[in-house]
Amino acid sequence: MSRGGGRFGGRGGGRGGFAGGATQPPMGLTFADLQNLSREATALYPARHLPVFTDATEDEGRAADLQLGLISRLKDSQYYIVEKTRSNDLPRYSDKYRPSLTSQPALKRKELHAPFFPSELLEDYFNPKRRKKTVSKSGKARVNIDELLAEDEEEKSDDERSDAGSQNEAEDYDVDEEDDNDYAGNYFDNGEGDNDDDLGGGGDDGGGGGDYD
Amino acid sequence: MADSHTGCLCTEIVHTHFGPLTSKVASALLTRGRLPLSQLVVFTGLKPRTIRASLISLIQHNVVWHVQNAGEPEMFEVNVDECLMRLRYGRYILQAEKLFGKPAAEIVQVILQHGKLVPPEMFSLLRITDPKTLLVYKQALHKLVAGSYLRASTPKSHVSPKDRLIQYEIDEKKKIVGFPTAKQLREAKEVAEARIKQEDDETEKVGLKRKAKEQPGHRNSKKKAVEDETVVDDEVYFRINCERFNVHIRNTLMTTAAKERFNVQAAVVLEAAIRATEKAQLNLSDARTDPISVSNVMMQLSDVGELSSGLAYPSKKVSAGTCVKDYLGMLSSADNPTPAGKAGAFISFGSSKVQVEFETISRRLRRQVLEAVTREKHGSEGVRILRLLLGTGKMDEKQISKVVLMAAKDVRPLLAAMAADSIISTQEVPKSADRNPTRTFYLWYVDLYKAYAAILEDTFKTLYNISARRRAEREAPEVKAVLEKSQRTDVQQDESLLTRIERETLRDWEAKEQKLTVLESRVEELVFILRDLAVHGIEDLD
Numbered sequence: 001m002s003r004g005g006g007r008f009g010g011r012g013g014g015r016g017g018f019a020g021g022a023t024q025p026p027m028g029l030t031f032a033d034l035q036n037l038s039r040e041a042t043a044l045y046p047a048r049h050l051p052v053f054t055d056a057t058e059d060e061g062r063a064a065d066l067q068l069g070l071i072s073r074l075k076d077s078q079y080y081i082v083e084k085t086r087s088n089d090l091p092r093y094s095d096k097y098r099p100s101l102t103s104q105p106a107l108k109r110k111e112l113h114a115p116f117f118p119s120e121l122l123e124d125y126f127n128p129k130r131r132k133k134t135v136s137k138s139g140k141a142r143v144n145i146d147e148l149l150a151e152d153e154e155e156k157s158d159d160e161r162s163d164a165g166s167q168n169e170a171e172d173y174d175v176d177e178e179d180d181n182d183y184a185g186n187y188f189d190n191g192e193g194d195n196d197d198d199l200g201g202g203g204d205d206g207g208g209g210g211d212y213d
Numbered sequence: 214m215a216d217s218h219t220g221c222l223c224t225e226i227v228h229t230h231f232g233p234l235t236s237k238v239a240s241a242l243l244t245r246g247r248l249p250l251s252q253l254v255v256f257t258g259l260k261p262r263t264i265r266a267s268l269i270s271l272i273q274h275n276v277v278w279h280v281q282n283a284g285e286p287e288m289f290e291v292n293v294d295e296c297l298m299r300l301r302y303g304r305y306i307l308q309a310e311k312l313f314g315k316p317a318a319e320i321v322q323v324i325l326q327h328g329k330l331v332p333p334e335m336f337s338l339l340r341i342t343d344p345k346t347l348l349v350y351k352q353a354l355h356k357l358v359a360g361s362y363l364r365a366s367t368p369k370s371h372v373s374p375k376d377r378l379i380q381y382e383i384d385e386k387k388k389i390v391g392f393p394t395a396k397q398l399r400e401a402k403e404v405a406e407a408r409i410k411q412e413d414d415e416t417e418k419v420g421l422k423r424k425a426k427e428q429p430g431h432r433n434s435k436k437k438a439v440e441d442e443t444v445v446d447d448e449v450y451f452r453i454n455c456e457r458f459n460v461h462i463r464n465t466l467m468t469t470a471a472k473e474r475f476n477v478q479a480a481v482v483l484e485a486a487i488r489a490t491e492k493a494q495l496n497l498s499d500a501r502t503d504p505i506s507v508s509n510v511m512m513q514l515s516d517v518g519e520l521s522s523g524l525a526y527p528s529k530k531v532s533a534g535t536c537v538k539d540y541l542g543m544l545s546s547a548d549n550p551t552p553a554g555k556a557g558a559f560i561s562f563g564s565s566k567v568q569v570e571f572e573t574i575s576r577r578l579r580r581q582v583l584e585a586v587t588r589e590k591h592g593s594e595g596v597r598i599l600r601l602l603l604g605t606g607k608m609d610e611k612q613i614s615k616v617v618l619m620a621a622k623d624v625r626p627l628l629a630a631m632a633a634d635s636i637i638s639t640q641e642v643p644k645s646a647d648r649n650p651t652r653t654f655y656l657w658y659v660d661l662y663k664a665y666a667a668i669l670e671d672t673f674k675t676l677y678n679i680s681a682r683r684r685a686e687r688e689a690p691e692v693k694a695v696l697e698k699s700q701r702t703d704v705q706q707d708e709s710l711l712t713r714i715e716r717e718t719l720r721d722w723e724a725k726e727q728k729l730t731v732l733e734s735r736v737e738e739l740v741f742i743l744r745d746l747a748v749h750g751i752e753d754l755d
Contacts, residue, residue, distance in 0.1 A: 051589075060735075064731045065303070066306045067300075068726060073326055080232045081267050098697070099700055099701075111327075118287045121268060121287065125269060
């Protein structure tokens with residue numbers, strides 16, 4: 001503690017002080033004080049007076065019981081989210097008495113009031129295999145430009161990017177392949193035509209020149 | 214988004230109430246702010262289906278806001294205040310029981326369990342089939358709604374208030390033609406805020422609707438007709454209005470403070486004064502109650518005979534009125550009309566009207582917390598220095614040691630230790646143009662904002678530790694085995710299947726759990742004083 005006190009104001013003051021010559025250490029310390037500072041380390045766990053826990057009053061006890069009751073009921077309710085994992089343990093006799101993993105209730109759609117939730121969230125949770133409708137996304141400036149060209153696959157590919165693990169990946173994949181984007185066929189030049197001896201024409205010009213059509 | 218300690222605490226609360234998977238979602242939202250679903254998948258590493266379930270669960274319990282603005286996907290954000298209120302749910306249920314009886318407590322309990330409910334669902338979850346009990350519960354529900362203990366939940370209340378404000382401001386700014394001036398921008402902001410306030414006021418009125426008049430003829434008395442006209446709307450989703458319950462917690466705190474300052478009877482008088490205007494106290498932001506007359510206070514007192522035992526009178530018989538007036542004089546520091554006396558008063562008693570001064574009492578309670586923390590950490594000398602600096606503003610170290618009557622070598626380490634705890638801070642006053650530390654004055658003062666914020670942070674850490682300790686105790690091997698065994702269906706029907714040792718372990722564990730929860734609620738009261746009662750502002754009036 002006292003070491004902390006001595007060092008507190010000495011941020012550069014010590015050096016400046018000695019250079020100036022006229023000087024005292026800052027904050028009213030004297031050199032004698034600094035010498036007298038204890039150089040022993042303070043204890044790692046100094047003795048402490050710990051406060052004693054007074055017994056709960058009746059009201060406090062009741063409130064605590066109500067809170068714990070609420071928590072335990074929540075644990076068994078549909079709002080406590082668990083993932084069903086398959087365990088490889090051998091089946092046992094006591095399994096029929098132990099609460100199995102499937103005994104946790106699930107969220108039910110009719111208990112949730114739809115206007116309070118984002119519609120996509122509810123739909124995706126309760127109908128995981130629904131067909132993704134191509135909802136037009138307004139607001140993205142890029143979409144407006146591409147709107148004239150290939151509107152559908154832009155939105156579908158956005159959809160599949162934003163929903164990781166979307167089940168529709170399989171069926172949308174074909175559509176992506178056959179889009180009639182001008183660049184699809186000839187954007188990537190893998191250097192196959194580079195070994196041609198003739199400089200001007202050749203394969204890569206055909207690929208690059210296609211841009212300037 | 215919340216600072217790290219609040220975030221850790223909220224994650225822990227969500228873990229206890231909603232499970233470890235949901236707590237991962239909450240933790241991502243708290244550390245990184247608003248996020249869309251796609252980024253949640255990246256940051257939590259959970260399956261999208263689990264994340265969706267967690268979000269649905271949290272939205273249902275009003276812990277998460279969601280909004281969809283143009284140009285961005287659906288964004289989710291954690292409502293930190295609502296999360297912290299979850300620690301007080303036990304007290305809310307107890308309060309409802311004290312005010313309106315067991316049916317009301319059960320209604321509050323079932324609503325807290327499900328987040329929000331419509332009345333028919335409430336009654337079906339409580340398994341009420343008998344029409345007589347149904348009527349009792351309906352009356353309890355009506356009292357709760359009429360007293361603003363329950364409020365309606367609308368789709369708008371699921372959007373964060375900041376998002377709504379931004380959206381309305383954008384709407385207002387669109388209406389500005391041409392280049393906006395500073396004045397127009399300010400007006401746009403004010404209109405947006407007024408719109409939000411108006412919508413909030415409207416939501417408060419939702420919930421009670423006028424009953425269709427069944428007998429157009431024949432009215433017995435006008436008074437009866439007015440009372441029976443409102444009935445709880447069965448289509449509205451109701452949730453708990455935490456503010457209203459917080460008012461009761463505040464009132465209890467203040468009567469306890471009066472009891473500690475004076476005596477039990479003075480606390481009874483203060484309680485009566487508060488109860489007289491209880492219906493009008495809807496939230497914590499009132500600085501004082503409406504004026505109450507002395508006769509009103511006396512009406513609320515049930516047992517006036519007891520009061521005279523709290524005061525010493527020269528003559529034996531004093532009327533109840535004089536007694537009450539004497540208590541009110543004591544509570545209002547009538548014998549000390551200086552500013553110091555006013556700061557120590559509980560009520561203001563002028564021209565036979567009483568007003569309970571919530572702001573003054575809150576300030577005093579906070580100050581007591583600060584002094585108590587300083588006393589525990591730095592002893593009574595630390596408190597001496599603290600009181601001096603609170604009273605006189607900024608002081609140099611030499612002056613402090615003179616006024617506080619301690620040697621400089623004792624004062625110096627104390628000042629450094631208290632500054633390390635953020636209770637006091639320095640103000641540098643340089644003597645020369647370069648900030649040479651040997652040639653600057655260091656004035657010490659108490660920065661109240663910083664001090665209270667540091668104590669609040671420590672309190673959040675403590676709450677987190679208590680909850681983590683409870684979890685760790687539950688997962689100790691012996692306790693865990695016994696708890697799992699007690700979850701078995703055959704054991705739940707027949708307690709004797711547990712051995713004696715197992716029963717003892719279970720009892721010990723339940724006692725420990727209760728102690729930790731009681732401790733949690735006591736520490737949570739500190740949070741209440743520092744955070745919720747600070748709504749009037751922190752600085753002292755000098």
